[in-house]
Amino acid sequence: MLKTLNFISALMIIISLLYTIVVYQYLPSEVPTHYNLHGKPDAWGSKPIIFLIPGISAYAWLLIYIVYKYYDKIAKLGLNFKNEIPSEEAIRFDKKLLVVLNFESALSFSLSHMKDVYNILGGNIDFGVYELVIFLSVILITLVYGILKGRKYK
Template sequence: MLASIKEKTKSEKVLLMLSIFGLVAMFVYVTLIWSELPETIPRHFNSKGEPDGFGGKGSILVLPFVGLGIFILTTLLSQIPNAFNDPDRVTEEQKQRLYIHGRICMSFLQTQIIYFLLYGVWQTAQVALGKASGLGIYVLPIFLFIIFGTIIYFTVRGQRMYRKE
């Protein structure tokens, strides 16, 4: 049974490919626009999405490398069944189902974060190039709604899976 829990589900495979695509897109986009970027670009945005901190154009590389770090960390962490906090009285069958459920949750979160960072890279470049004035006021609330919505959904679903038996 251990081999079956190591096997990725179809949704995990799709989300993995989407995450890899998002990471590659970030690095390719930065490479393509690098020569067009001014020497000083926004590196921080306030809660309204307006730039309030500036740095050298190399600061645009922070987001792709943060995305890569998150990708590596979450991919490695999802391979460790004991990293998930299961209830004390869980059967082996429940533990396996909850582990797969947790991996799927982590895959969704990984993909969402990478695409938020991809948007951040793109929008930072747009602001730096004078094509936009900021991220927009709704970006942060939408991102937080999506992330917390995913966490709540998977938490409630995991509780229901645990209580079924």
């Protein structure tokens, strides 16, 4: 399951990047770079800036993936407040949590970016402030679950 989630999250970022490349020629010379809480553009930049979000998403995904891949070794260094080495159960749980958070953030950023590009091209998908609320809620629920469930592991 973890390999599948890693694959799907990487695939979403690649699809987002490919979509941007395919429609790039149809974008105006200035594109929105920031939106207010109501989903309306309030800052503008030159067309190449449109690759910033997929680039940041790919970079963040790669960093979290590297931590996930080497988490066993990192955890066994005992770099925590008590200088203790976590149990194998705790390490497995932490790795699952990393993959799920990586999936949620990659999915959210990719879908949001593709929605923004679609809207720049004349589409009309508008979630307004709810997009941010949904994204933060999903991440927060996952983190709270991870903290509460992770407390049972030593």
